[in-house]
Amino acid sequence: MNRKAAFLLGILASCALPQVTFAKHSIGESSHYQQDVEGKELIGRWDIEVDINGTPAPSWLEVKLSGYRTLVGHYVSTSGSARPVSQVFYEKGKFRFAIPPQWEGGKMNLSVEGEIVNGVLQGTITEPDGKTYRFKGVRAPELKRTAAVKWGKPIQLFNGKDLSGWKATGKTNQWVVKNGILTSPQSGSNLVSEQKFEDFKLHVEFKIPAGSNSGVYLRGRYEVQIEDSPKDAHPNAVLFAGVYGFLAANEMVNKGAGEWQTYDITLVGRLVTVVANGKTVISNQEIPGITGGALDSKEAEPGPIYFQGDHGPVEFRKVIITPAIK
Incomplete structure (x- = not known):
């Protein structure tokens, strides 16, 4: 072997990759x-x-x-x-x-x-x-669904005339119907539907004044936040269209105070999709548990729709629910 070949072999030996030792613990452990x-x-x-x-x-x-x-x-x-x-x-x-x-x-x-x-x-x-x-x-129950969802007929939860089918939870009921609009003019009682539901699609149209705060509770346990959040705010789980404390919207789509806005919410088991003002901001995400202000913690049971009325003024003009059928 000539000097040049020996020199090249020495370089190759010094550059050899070190032996890799793998961890003893696997992911499944x-x-x-x-x-x-x-x-x-x-x-x-x-x-x-x-x-x-x-x-x-x-x-x-x-x-x-x-x-x-x-x-x-x-x-x-x-x-x-x-x-x-x-x-x-x-x-x-x-x-x-x-x-x-x-x-x-x-x-x-x-x-x-x-x-x-x-x-x-x-x-x-x-x-x-x-x-x-x-x-x-x-x-807590897992609330997993194995069969494909079949939807029933839409139900008008608010008839546009009076509070039939609803009940206030506090001592004083400030909720009134004016010109076909369900209105809470100031903080007071929450409003709860008499009917209870398991899985459903919910359409609501709402409006709040500057600085106000409300919410839509699904099964009476999971709040989708209604709030006059700043349009330039980075979304988080306590702002507009978030599932309070758990799930943040992926985009801030609040139109602002005094504007009519829409939520289209689908809840199947624990999985929720929120479409706010026509944009999907939460897509088939799991709600881990009840949010603050829930009516109860009996997650295995059907529950009502309820509107938060103890945080500030709010108006609703359409409330349509399409329940799943078994």
Whole structure:
């Protein structure tokens, strides 16, 4: 071998690729670590009912595994939006976590502690004002649909004349019908349909004044936000056309205060599509759980349509629902 050939072989040897060592853990082994984590029985979604001085109030919790052993989650209190839980601590069969206050009064953290007894989540919630309430929770249903949806005939939920088929939830009913328009002139009671529905397509036409806020609740549990959001605002889950606290619209399509606007919403199981002012802004996305202001946390049951009337003035002129048939 001449000197030139030996030199070239030396260069090739020095440039050889290093041996690649692959990780021992495969993607499919994540379930193995979940089996070993302490508090694994908490993992999942929970529909919660809080006893507030004898009156049931809905709440919701999701617990997830982050990495090998850390439990994290999201929590919906009896008011406000879904909030992240940075860590759920578990020791000797009991769990606890705390989150900063949101809309509640008081300066303390909201704290939750409890355990699972015979498959039921139970414990106490201490609000930022220091008041403590007991709760119970059951595992939330998946609400998966296996058969293709068949649609029935459209139903006019609002007849354009009066409040037939609707009921106010508060002590004072501010809702009136003027010139064929369903109107809430100021903050007051929410308005709930007497009929209940499971899967459906819903068409609503609405208008709000500057700075106002309302919402359309699907099955009485999942709010699609109506708000006078700035037209140049980056969409998020608490602004116009978002599913409150969970799903953001992919585009801000609010026409602005004083303009008639439309939502066409399809809800099948947990999957929702929102078409706002003719544009699809949420497409077949899963709603994880109830939103703040829900009537109850009984997600397995049919529920009504309800309009939020306790946040500001709002008007509706068409409310048409097409239920799925079995």
